[in-house]
Amino acid sequence: MAQQHNHTHHDRSAWSGKLAFILAGAASAVGLGNLWRFPTLAAKYGGGMFILTYFVLAFTFGISLLLLETALGRKTKLSVIGAFSSINKRWKLVGILAAAVPFIITPYYCIIGGWVTKYLVSYVVDGPTAVAADGFFTGFITDPVFTYVFMVIFMLICIGVCALGVKNGIEKANMIMMPLLLFMAIGISVFVLMQPGAAEGAAYYLIPDFSKFSPDLVINALGQMFYSLSLAMGIMVTYGSYLDSKENLTESVASIAGFDLLVSFLSGLMIVPAAFVVLGITDGGMMAAGPSLMFVTLPNVFGGMGGAAQVIGVLFFVLVLFAAATSAISLIEACTSIIQDGTHWSRSKSLLACAIFVIAAGCFINAGYNVLIWIEPLGEGTQLLDFFDFLSNSVMMPIVALLTCIFVGWIIKPKAIIDEVRESSKFKLAGAWTVMIKYIAPVLVIVILVANVLPMIFPA
Numbered sequence: 001m002a003q004q005h006n007h008t009h010h011d012r013s014a015w016s017g018k019l020a021f022i023l024a025g026a027a028s029a030v031g032l033g034n035l036w037r038f039p040t041l042a043a044k045y046g047g048g049m050f051i052l053t054y055f056v057l058a059f060t061f062g063i064s065l066l067l068l069e070t071a072l073g074r075k076t077k078l079s080v081i082g083a084f085s086s087i088n089k090r091w092k093l094v095g096i097l098a099a100a101v102p103f104i105i106t107p108y109y110c111i112i113g114g115w116v117t118k119y120l121v122s123y124v125v126d127g128p129t130a131v132a133a134d135g136f137f138t139g140f141i142t143d144p145v146f147t148y149v150f151m152v153i154f155m156l157i158c159i160g161v162c163a164l165g166v167k168n169g170i171e172k173a174n175m176i177m178m179p180l181l182l183f184m185a186i187g188i189s190v191f192v193l194m195q196p197g198a199a200e201g202a203a204y205y206l207i208p209d210f211s212k213f214s215p216d217l218v219i220n221a222l223g224q225m226f227y228s229l230s231l232a233m234g235i236m237v238t239y240g241s242y243l244d245s246k247e248n249l250t251e252s253v254a255s256i257a258g259f260d261l262l263v264s265f266l267s268g269l270m271i272v273p274a275a276f277v278v279l280g281i282t283d284g285g286m287m288a289a290g291p292s293l294m295f296v297t298l299p300n301v302f303g304g305m306g307g308a309a310q311v312i313g314v315l316f317f318v319l320v321l322f323a324a325a326t327s328a329i330s331l332i333e334a335c336t337s338i339i340q341d342g343t344h345w346s347r348s349k350s351l352l353a354c355a356i357f358v359i360a361a362g363c364f365i366n367a368g369y370n371v372l373i374w375i376e377p378l379g380e381g382t383q384l385l386d387f388f389d390f391l392s393n394s395v396m397m398p399i400v401a402l403l404t405c406i407f408v409g410w411i412i413k414p415k416a417i418i419d420e421v422r423e424s425s426k427f428k429l430a431g432a433w434t435v436m437i438k439y440i441a442p443v444l445v446i447v448i449l450v451a452n453v454l455p456m457i458f459p460a
């Protein structure tokens with residue numbers, strides 16, 4: 001699409017309305033974090049207790065930051081670097097730091113998207129027994145050819161959607177994938193809960209065990225919430241900038257957080273009881289964390305379901321693929337928008353530049369599992385992917401969030417954002433929001449940062 005630019009105004013993409021914005025925010029938020037991290041954490045930290053804590057944090061702290069970022073975008077009508085620098089030149093650096101985050105996450109997120117694509121294909125072609133076989137996962141992720149092939153396939157799908165534009169591509173894709181994702185999550189949960197023995201697992205997942213409440217639980221819930229809501233990386237600023245000033249922001253961010261929470265909750269309902277039923281796992285601590293939960297434990301769980309195994313396996317990985325793809329699309333869109341605002345290139349040229357970068361960086365990080373496997377950046381057994389994940393999520397995102405709160409709370413003053421929110425809704429809780437942004441959020445973010453970085457400096 002040809003676009004005309006001058007330095008203050010250029011044609012920006014725009015959502016067709018509030019629903020499109022909500023779905024896009026939810027699409028970005030709902031991702032691998034909901035599907036594999038949330039259930040593991042919930043199982044580890046006393047089920048209902050963790051869910052409850054997460055709920056409270058998401059609807060106070062999480063939603064406040066979500067509102068801040070989307071309002072900042074809508075107010076400035078710029079992606080993250082411009083949003084900061086247009087208000088105060090000296091704060092451009094924070095914008096640059098935030099903008100760097102999606103450039104780091106996108107390549108490695110797409111590598112995992114490639115794994116998911118491979119699993120889906122294998123469930124269809126090779127069947128559930130092959131996928132559940134020992135060594136299938138490690139065998140695949142260290143493959144020096146097919147990991148690249150599947151990564152690039154996944155990337156091209158997501159880039160293709162972005163190439164169709166915000167309204168014709170991203171909105172339409174979300175409109176199809178998000179409701180389907182929700183239906184599949186509900187369907188699989190119901191199926192799992194009907195299995196004999198599942199009730200016990202569900203009870204473990206749902207009933208709060210107050211003795212498991214600990215500072216560690218809160219820190220993990222906070223970190224999870226951050227990543228899950230796609231905060232502190234410019235995505236929500238960009239998405240806010242595509243929103244018309246008349247659309248209600250407070251309701252929209254509440255819906256986004258609600259959707260995200262619902263899918264996290266359902267993921268736990270699918271995964272925790274399933275692990276109970278098939279593997280007889282009774283202690284959350286025994287549940288494998290991270291990738292191995294999804295790529296090793298679950299195929300085993302499905303493998304034990306007899307005739308239903310293939311159908312459930314396929315459905316589940318379609319669900320995961322939708323979640324991963326919609327998040328990756330939001331990441332690619334954020335990178336494209338940052339390039340476009342910075343260079344004043346056309347959207348297509350910016351997307352092409354983004355695609356070249358993402359594919360090249362993805363190949364490099366993926367090499368960490370094969371030709372560069374000798375690089376162990378965070379200690380024995382860690383790969384390049386772990387390093388970039390740590391750098392973006394554990395270090396850069398908290399720093400960006402902290403500086404963003406300081407910027408809004410103390411430099412431009414909360415009123416600027418409150419006025420923006422009030423363009424479209426009442427915002428009765430403006431007082432509480434101000435206290436959150438000025439005082440509570442910065443403290444919580446510093447806690448996350450310290451908790452993330454200390455173990456790296458002083459390993460146990």
Ligand code: PHE
Pocket residue numbers: 028029030031032033034105227228229230233235327328330331
């Ligand atoms: N929020 C996504 C998830 O839960 C992850 C994500 C991170 C998406 C960064 C976009 C950007 O998996």
